[in-house]
Amino acid sequence: MKKEFVTYIRTLQNTITSALEEVDGKAKFKEDVWKRPEGGGGRSRVIENGTVFEKGGVNISEVHGTLPESMQQYFGVNDANFFACGLSLVLHPKNPMVPTVHANWRYFELYDANGAIVDQWFGGGQDLTPYYLFDADAIHFHSTCKKVCDAHHPEFYTKYKKRCDSYFYNAHREEGRGVGGLFFDYCKETDAMSMQDWYNFVTDVGNSFLEAYLPIVVARKDLNYTKRNRQWQEIRRGRYVEFNLVHDKGTLFGLKTNGRIESILMSLPPVVQWKYDHHPKSGSEEEKLIEVLKNPKDWV
Amino acid sequence: MKKEFVTYIRTLQNTITSALEEVDGKAKFKEDVWKRPEGGGGRSRVIENGTVFEKGGVNISEVHGTLPESMQQYFGVNDANFFACGLSLVLHPKNPMVPTVHANWRYFELYDANGAIVDQWFGGGQDLTPYYLFDADAIHFHSTCKKVCDAHHPEFYTKYKKRCDSYFYNAHREEGRGVGGLFFDYCKETDAMSMQDWYNFVTDVGNSFLEAYLPIVVARKDLNYTKRNRQWQEIRRGRYVEFNLVHDKGTLFGLKTNGRIESILMSLPPVVQWKYDHHPKSGSEEEKLIEVLKNPKDWV
Numbered sequence: 001m002k003k004e005f006v007t008y009i010r011t012l013q014n015t016i017t018s019a020l021e022e023v024d025g026k027a028k029f030k031e032d033v034w035k036r037p038e039g040g041g042g043r044s045r046v047i048e049n050g051t052v053f054e055k056g057g058v059n060i061s062e063v064h065g066t067l068p069e070s071m072q073q074y075f076g077v078n079d080a081n082f083f084a085c086g087l088s089l090v091l092h093p094k095n096p097m098v099p100t101v102h103a104n105w106r107y108f109e110l111y112d113a114n115g116a117i118v119d120q121w122f123g124g125g126q127d128l129t130p131y132y133l134f135d136a137d138a139i140h141f142h143s144t145c146k147k148v149c150d151a152h153h154p155e156f157y158t159k160y161k162k163r164c165d166s167y168f169y170n171a172h173r174e175e176g177r178g179v180g181g182l183f184f185d186y187c188k189e190t191d192a193m194s195m196q197d198w199y200n201f202v203t204d205v206g207n208s209f210l211e212a213y214l215p216i217v218v219a220r221k222d223l224n225y226t227k228r229n230r231q232w233q234e235i236r237r238g239r240y241v242e243f244n245l246v247h248d249k250g251t252l253f254g255l256k257t258n259g260r261i262e263s264i265l266m267s268l269p270p271v272v273q274w275k276y277d278h279h280p281k282s283g284s285e286e287e288k289l290i291e292v293l294k295n296p297k298d299w300v
Numbered sequence: 301m302k303k304e305f306v307t308y309i310r311t312l313q314n315t316i317t318s319a320l321e322e323v324d325g326k327a328k329f330k331e332d333v334w335k336r337p338e339g340g341g342g343r344s345r346v347i348e349n350g351t352v353f354e355k356g357g358v359n360i361s362e363v364h365g366t367l368p369e370s371m372q373q374y375f376g377v378n379d380a381n382f383f384a385c386g387l388s389l390v391l392h393p394k395n396p397m398v399p400t401v402h403a404n405w406r407y408f409e410l411y412d413a414n415g416a417i418v419d420q421w422f423g424g425g426q427d428l429t430p431y432y433l434f435d436a437d438a439i440h441f442h443s444t445c446k447k448v449c450d451a452h453h454p455e456f457y458t459k460y461k462k463r464c465d466s467y468f469y470n471a472h473r474e475e476g477r478g479v480g481g482l483f484f485d486y487c488k489e490t491d492a493m494s495m496q497d498w499y500n501f502v503t504d505v506g507n508s509f510l511e512a513y514l515p516i517v518v519a520r521k522d523l524n525y526t527k528r529n530r531q532w533q534e535i536r537r538g539r540y541v542e543f544n545l546v547h548d549k550g551t552l553f554g555l556k557t558n559g560r561i562e563s564i565l566m567s568l569p570p571v572v573q574w575k576y577d578h579h580p581k582s583g584s585e586e587e588k589l590i591e592v593l594k595n596p597k598d599w600v
């Protein structure tokens with residue numbers, strides 16, 4: 001399973017970065033291969049100052065060794081060896097009409113003293129953060145998510161859509177980070193789902209990413225925008241930073257367990273603004289976005 | 301003590317905002333008076349887009365009522381009434397040659413069921429965050445801090461300077477937020493220091509703020525700077541955001557206990573950048589700063 005999933009994310013990273021470079025037309029991903037002193041490593045690919053993508057990263061990592069103390073606490077286990085691998089991506093487009101996107105697919109194994117697997121699970125998801133709301137984009141993204149979920153379980157879409165809304169929530173602002181998508185974690189063997197079934201589900205979600213996101217990029221990347229639109233995007237990016245640094249378990253976990261800082265923080269937007277007590281004008285497009293972030297919608 | 305300190309911070313807010321407006325010459329503080337539904341309120345003053353100050357806030361608050369559950373845990377007490385007041389300020393200058401500054405002076409009381417004081421303490425400090433390091437500025441700031449400390453106790457400066465270095469530390473970057481200053485907390489009655497002695501100390505520190513900071517602003521505000529200097533400032537401001545959102549107890553505490561979000565987050569800089577894996581050139585002025593942030597110096 002481990003070997004199979006590692007091969008999968010390596011190939012997916014290639015597929016995704018090639019497709020994004022093609023859409024961008026100018027910038028290329030810079031590759032950064034790194035080793036983890038305690039075991040394993042990763043292959044980060046970062047794009048900056050593109051025509052379409054102002055900043056983004058599509059990173060894979062495979063790490064293993066003794067479970068760090070902080071993770072023992074987190075998972076409620078004692079001394080153990082572990083293996084974890086995954087692909088994480090965040091894309092911050094330049095044009096405020098193109099939404100930011102985040103996705104992650106990961107697999108985890110815990111071992112006993114003899115190296116036998118005592119626990120294993122998948123996790124991940126994908127979610128969309130627009131700056132200007134085009135209903136059609138949110139509907140397209142969610143429809144793609146629903147289609148891939150429905151092929152595996154009739155309740156997955158509803159369940160993981162809801163989890164996404166509640167996970168990517170800026171509690172201190174009382175608003176969602178974006179219009180959501182899917183979020184799932186601790187996907188373990190059950191009577192209904194074998195680990196192979198979960199593998200099939202998670203990789204199908206991974207395979208749906210480009211179909212879910214690229215048509216939106218293509219439809220919006222050449223739209224005109226004003227300085228005011230751009231300012232709104234930069235202010236909203238501030239909320240993205242607030243979520244990632246204050247609430248996101250993955251980010252905080254990485255920062256507090258001596259993770260690879262630059263790979264973890266590649267999710268932060270390139271240019272960000274904070275204005276004091278900024279509120280969009282009543283009836284504006286900006287206010288329309290906030291409405292939806294405060295009251296998540298059923299898009300399909 | 302309560303009444304005396306509230307009067308003190310109100311007056312100090314006036315003194316500081318007037319002096320800053322005078323140095324800025326263009327922008328004026330906008331006042332925002334707010335009430336806390338559970339008791340008390342505050343007076344925020346925010347400056348934006350000035351000649352000297354790109355963004356800043358000088359806020360006072362006086363809050364009271366039942367100690368929120370999360371604070372009970374924090375202070376290790378059960379049901380209790382409390383009173384807290386303080387002045388908090390952060391200034392983000394436009395010119396990268398002028399350092400950002402932060403200061404805070406606060407007073408806390410806890411009461412038993414009959415309204416008698418069961419505990420009371422002062423806290424606070426002031427610290428400097430340069431983007432380009434002028435040794436003379438760090439020396440001036442620390443000398444002012446030392447002078448005010450020495451008038452109250454021969455060990456205060458050394459002790460509170462060290463605490464400042466260890467508190468304002470971006471552990472995940474292994475570097476200080478800035479060149480420090482003073483940080484003290486839980487200043488309670490002892491044989492050597494009465495509450496009145498602490499009051500005298502804390503208010504003397506508050507009174508030293510303008511003397512510590514303004515001469516630096518005046519000396520650097522008209523220096524020339526390049527686009528590259530400005531970019532460095534914006535990248536370093538990213539570290540400021542990282543500290544405030546990931547590590548600062550006050551900010552996280554406020555965000556998680558339904559504090560007044562805009563007043564808490566007024567500390568965030570106006571325009572910020574994150575670049576992937578940015579490192580200053582060897583031998584550059586930018587690298588010189590990093591050296592000092594990684595290895596805090598004794599400035600006086």
